[in-house]
Amino acid sequence: MPRPSATVKTAPSRAWEDYLKIIYKLESLTPANKGVQTKDLAERLAVSKASVTNMLKKLAEEALIQHEPYYGVRLTDSGRKIAMKMIRNHRILESYLVARLGYSWDEVDEEAETLEHFLSDKLVDRMWNDLGQPTHDPHGSPIPDVDGHIENKPLPALSHLEHNTPVRVARIKNRSPEELRYLASIGLHLGSRIVVKNQAPFNGPLLIEIDGAQLHALDHRMGLAIHVTPAHEADSPHV
Amino acid sequence: MPRPSATVKTAPSRAWEDYLKIIYKLESLTPANKGVQTKDLAERLAVSKASVTNMLKKLAEEALIQHEPYYGVRLTDSGRKIAMKMIRNHRILESYLVARLGYSWDEVDEEAETLEHFLSDKLVDRMWNDLGQPTHDPHGSPIPDVDGHIENKPLPALSHLEHNTPVRVARIKNRSPEELRYLASIGLHLGSRIVVKNQAPFNGPLLIEIDGAQLHALDHRMGLAIHVTPAHEADSPHV
DNA sequence: ACTAAAAATTAGCCTAGACTAAACATTAAA
DNA sequence: TTTAATGTTTAGTCTAGGCTAATTTTTAGT
Numbered sequence: 242m243p244r245p246s247a248t249v250k251t252a253p254s255r256a257w258e259d260y261l262k263i264i265y266k267l268e269s270l271t272p273a274n275k276g277v278q279t280k281d282l283a284e285r286l287a288v289s290k291a292s293v294t295n296m297l298k299k300l301a302e303e304a305l306i307q308h309e310p311y312y313g314v315r316l317t318d319s320g321r322k323i324a325m326k327m328i329r330n331h332r333i334l335e336s337y338l339v340a341r342l343g344y345s346w347d348e349v350d351e352e353a354e355t356l357e358h359f360l361s362d363k364l365v366d367r368m369w370n371d372l373g374q375p376t377h378d379p380h381g382s383p384i385p386d387v388d389g390h391i392e393n394k395p396l397p398a399l400s401h402l403e404h405n406t407p408v409r410v411a412r413i414k415n416r417s418p419e420e421l422r423y424l425a426s427i428g429l430h431l432g433s434r435i436v437v438k439n440q441a442p443f444n445g446p447l448l449i450e451i452d453g454a455q456l457h458a459l460d461h462r463m464g465l466a467i468h469v470t471p472a473h474e475a476d477s478p479h480v
Numbered sequence: 481m482p483r484p485s486a487t488v489k490t491a492p493s494r495a496w497e498d499y500l501k502i503i504y505k506l507e508s509l510t511p512a513n514k515g516v517q518t519k520d521l522a523e524r525l526a527v528s529k530a531s532v533t534n535m536l537k538k539l540a541e542e543a544l545i546q547h548e549p550y551y552g553v554r555l556t557d558s559g560r561k562i563a564m565k566m567i568r569n570h571r572i573l574e575s576y577l578v579a580r581l582g583y584s585w586d587e588v589d590e591e592a593e594t595l596e597h598f599l600s601d602k603l604v605d606r607m608w609n610d611l612g613q614p615t616h617d618p619h620g621s622p623i624p625d626v627d628g629h630i631e632n633k634p635l636p637a638l639s640h641l642e643h644n645t646p647v648r649v650a651r652i653k654n655r656s657p658e659e660l661r662y663l664a665s666i667g668l669h670l671g672s673r674i675v676v677k678n679q680a681p682f683n684g685p686l687l688i689e690i691d692g693a694q695l696h697a698l699d700h701r702m703g704l705a706i707h708v709t710p711a712h713e714a715d716s717p718h719v
Numbered sequence: 720a721c722t723a724a725a726a727a728t729t730a731g732c733c734t735a736g737a738c739t740a741a742a743c744a745t746t747a748a749a
Numbered sequence: 750t751t752t753a754a755t756g757t758t759t760a761g762t763c764t765a766g767g768c769t770a771a772t773t774t775t776t777a778g779t
Contacts, residue, residue: 256766279727292767294728299765311727311774341580342606355598361591367581495736519756531737533758538735550744550757 253305255358258327259286260296261305264316265324276313325389330357330365332378332385337368339379346379346413347421380421381412381431381468399437399447400464407436408469416466424467427457434472440464492544494597497566498525499535500544503555504563515552564628569596569604571617571624576607578618585618586660619660620651620670620707638676638686639703646675647708655705663706666696673711679703 253261263285267277279297283290301308305320316324331353338344338352369375369384376392377383383392396411410433413421428451429435438456439448446458459467492500502524506516518536522529540547544559555563570592577583577591605626608614615631616622622631635650649672652660667690668674677695678687685697698706 254765280725288766289768290727291729291769296766338603342603342610344606348602352600352603356595359594359598363587364577364581364591367583371581493735517756518758527736528738529757530739530759535736 253323257300258323258358260300261316261320261324262327264306264314265321268316276309276315278313322389325385325391327357329385330360332382333365333369334360335378336372336375340372347418349379396468396470398465399435399467399469400461402437404437404439407434407472409434409472410467411470412468414466414468420463428452428455435469492562495535496539497562497597499539500555500559500563501566503545503553504560507555515548515554517552561628564624564630566596568624569599571621572604572608573599574617575611575614579611586657588618635707635709637704638674638706638708639700641676643676643678646673646711648673648711649706650709651707653705653707659702667691667694674708
């Protein structure tokens, strides 16, 4: 008959990993003096605030986060390590699916969102090596290294550019499959050369030229998610 | 705030899938007039018999099994369908890992055991097509088709062969990684040509010749797990 | 400074899927 | 045919991770 699991330092569950990953992502959007808010976690995890509070207590007990009640939460080093592993797994799998199994960039997130929790280190490592040890995923996001270090170069967003300055698309953050498909349909990919011709007032749409050809109007919020490098810097980005 | 999940025909959980898969596997070892026993399920799932009974009740409510209390359990068509899907996922992933990511046949089961529950239909289909729609996995086990049909050709085991009749290894069932590694180390693979020279009495070890060269003593129980085809039938098997 | 709104926490409850211990059924053996 | 051994089920717990409702703390607006 089965044995009780005793005090065996149980592996972090999927739920824990999800919490830690979201906390990591929200930390970068949070002013440095504040922690990540319960409310925002609840929203991103599609879970009640009470559930979040409840879970934060457990994560804090395991020293994966620091929880200052009412002031928010912050990852500890061990918590960050787990978050980075999930992000590494996620981004390597996405890269693999695109490069080896014919996925398009709008299809990969859904698949990776689940599988990131169940991939062995061995499998992730083999995919990464098979791909030639890429540094960025199909959306241009950096892949953390095995020790959890990640490139952190802030790139300007399309919406914040001077007009008529050519740039190249380096990264698209957090867009839905529909939006990604739309971008691909107008010929906007990683590495595309963009010139912002105009921006309508009151955060209105951008008028952009893609690869010297078509003109397109692009919603302001889409422009915020598209990050670029100066056109001369790297002719084609990491892919 | 999140919604209650209501009566949304919830997807089968990992636990359900594991139960159904094991029931399927045990059915073939169970005399046709009997069902699969609770005890055997408990053993294979490493779970108490009471837990099994409890779960069987739920599976029966969902019409995934027929549960005749005290007489055991049997899959319904819908239950079998889920079981076959898990087996398909498992075997295609194993095949993929070996063919594309350099895994050896002793490494794949562990990885597949978890991931089989989380692979999307799309991913499985793409792996299967990328591999050229294989019909058998790296251990020679048949891969069910998308509709849940599976080849069911009974193959004789090494232990039950006439002596001095050359055969080819077609399938190795349920061996541990250690045993599989041992077999590989003595040059016994799918497709190896084997001649059984002798079997010691009282279910003693077999004396076998592998690919016309080395002689090896092989434990009787190992011989039961190694299934073969006549040497002339197919020169090299499905791989 | 005071009050209303927003955010966070507490308290109590629920379900899935485990568990143990005890009761009950079936089968095989004497 | 009775009994012992084995297998199965019932009854009652437990933990993870959700939930709602009520309460408390912090923040923002007058």
